[in-house]
Amino acid sequence: MANLFTLGVASGEPSPDGVILWTRLAADPLHPDPVRPGNMPNRPVEVRWQLARDERFTSIVKEGATQAQPAFAHSVHARVDGLEPGTDYFYRFRTGNELSTAGRTRTAPAESSTQPVRFAVANCQRYEHGFYTALRHLADERPDVVFFVGDYIYELPQAQHPVRPLERTGETTTLHHYRLRYSRYRTDRDLQAAHAAAPWIATWDDHEVVNNYDGSAAFRARRTLAYQAYYEHLPLRVRPAAGDLQMFRRRTYGQIADFMVMDSRQFRKPHDMLGPAQEEWLLSRLRTSPVKWKVLVQALFFARRFVPGPAPNLRMDAWDGFPEQRARILGLRTPGLVVLSGDVHNNWASDLKADFMDPASDTLGAEFVATAVTSNPSPVDSQAVLAANPHLRFFDGHRGYLAGTASGTEFRVAYRGVDFVDRKNAPVRTIAEFATEGGGIRRVDV
Ligand SMILES: [Fe+2]
Known part of the structure; x- marks a missing residue:
């Protein structure tokens, strides 16, 4: 055999x-x-x-x-x-x-540990869009832990002009299709290297099931199949049952970082991204955690991002569609609040404001948005977006991943980028580096 x-x-x-x-x-x-x-x-x-x-x-x-x-x-x-x-x-x-x-x-380190934590953040690896060179470089760094924040596969039909084609080009709709799609992704040697290099803690976004899905009954049958295939291909502790999969959870790294891994899809309803049980879990830990950094590990852009020009000016599928719930999280004014996110296929860094409409309001935390491993971004006038949202401090259009270190004094994130994904062997470099001591971010690269 x-x-x-x-x-x-x-x-x-x-x-x-x-x-x-x-x-x-x-x-x-x-x-x-x-x-x-x-x-x-x-x-x-x-x-x-x-x-x-x-x-x-x-x-x-x-x-x-x-x-x-x-x-x-x-x-x-x-x-x-x-x-x-x-x-x-x-x-x-x-x-x-x-x-x-x-x-x-x-x-993970012992509960009493004050050792720094070295982590990486990756997301959005559409297979047809390119090679997973960024993940090979991520593997070479051997971080303590890798966070994958969504779009592990894309259920969509094969993209136009694929860099590398899929065998089965239709949309994934059956368990068999989902298994084949994961299998195609998981045969990639660079993705295998990233898995073999460090333990992963993964959460999902929408494309593991279907574009822009939510917690309504209309998606129940489809998500049952998709969650099963997701489980079959990721190192999860918990197995799906009857179309549910317990995804929100906490992973604590000593006294340094409380990683709150969130599920922005399974419980989603109009005006409520997280559902009451997950929100209560999150707010309660944010109120009581004795750990230095409270890190929200999740898929979607958290800060307000107003895009000047014709409507829609806000992305209602991300946190801008759920401002009351976002305000309840920020309203706790949790010291050491950091958000890690992805979804938009570009790098961003942001201060998190008490009032995003008022640049003079208090800065309550920091957000680091990881670009895609391969997925193509939509066109964006980044200069106009930065100008319209003073709390957004950084934009970059490379593909890549984040490499960070959390210590007892600072939370530091390097934006690692590759110049191309349509061929193999792109070198990696640090595009920019930011740190926070709590509250807002500052650029630290030279
Ligand atoms: Fe994506």
């Missing part, structure tokens, strides 16, 4: 004592038969895993076995616990005589 580890390995959801290890067996990831995803037999397959302190696996600290189930496309989500905090580990899988490549992961 051919190698079954064709989709790579991954880890995620790090806690101080544990992590999830992921793989999915697929003899032929793009196999066209809907009842045999990956051309795997319709029965459970045993997969063994090993975790070691060293890359050569000479000192194994944990090992175990699990059954990859056909009902979950032979994906594996192995829960490992009893690990040391703030520690690098290496892991690999075996089935029969076949060995996977090795991945590197890292547990």
Whole structure:
């Protein structure tokens, strides 16, 4: 039988004592038969895993076995616990005589830790739009943790003039289609490298299901299929049940960063992006967290962004469509508030204001908006937008990712960019770097 580890390995959801290890067996990831995803037999397959302190696996600290189930496309989500905090580990899988490549992961630091946290932020990786060179560079940085803030796949029909074509060009509407779309993305070596380099903490935006969807019943059947495929391809702790998937959650990195991972889609209703339970969870932690940085990890542009010219001037699908809920979050005046976001396929940096219409009002936090890994941006008159929104401090039009460090004194973010994605091997460089000590941002690159 051919190698079954064709989709790579991954880890995620790090806690101080544990992590999830992921793989999915697929003899032929793009196999066209809907009842045999990956051309795997319709029965459970045993997969063994090993975790070691060293890359050569000479000192194994944990090992175990699990059954990859056909009902979950032979994906594996192995829960490992009893690990040391703030520690690098290496892991690999075996089935029969076949060995996977090795991945590197890292547990979250102990609750009392004041060690800085090195993180990366990426999002929006439309396959046809280009090569994942940015993710290869991200992998080379070996951050402590990677945040992926949405549009892991695009459900849309193949884009015009694809840099690299899809095999199946129609819109994804069935579980089989979603599995094929994830499989196509996950065969990419640079994406595999980014997963193998560090644990991921992911949330979604709309294109994992369908453009601009919300929590209404109209999307229920479709999202049930899409959430299942999402789970099958990401290192999540929680499994979907009856079309629901618990996505909002907190990952705490010692005394330094409380990462509040948010779900801007599943509970969305008119005037309410988060739903009452998620809002209460978020506000309650913002009120009580003893940790230095309270970091909202989510998909959508948080600051007001007025676009001069003909209507629409505000993007109602993002936070500008939910100003009351945004005001309730900012109204807590939480010290150390930072928002990480994506969605718009360009880099931005912003001060978060008590009143976005009044530049003299208090600055209550900072937002760092990560550009796309590959997805094309819509045209934007960035000079006009910056002029119309004085709290927006920075725009840049490269593709890339963010690389940051949170410490006890500052929260610092470098905007890493590549000059092209239509060919391989673009070098990466730092376009700009910003920091905050709490409140507003300042440019720190030289
Ligand atoms: Fe996107």
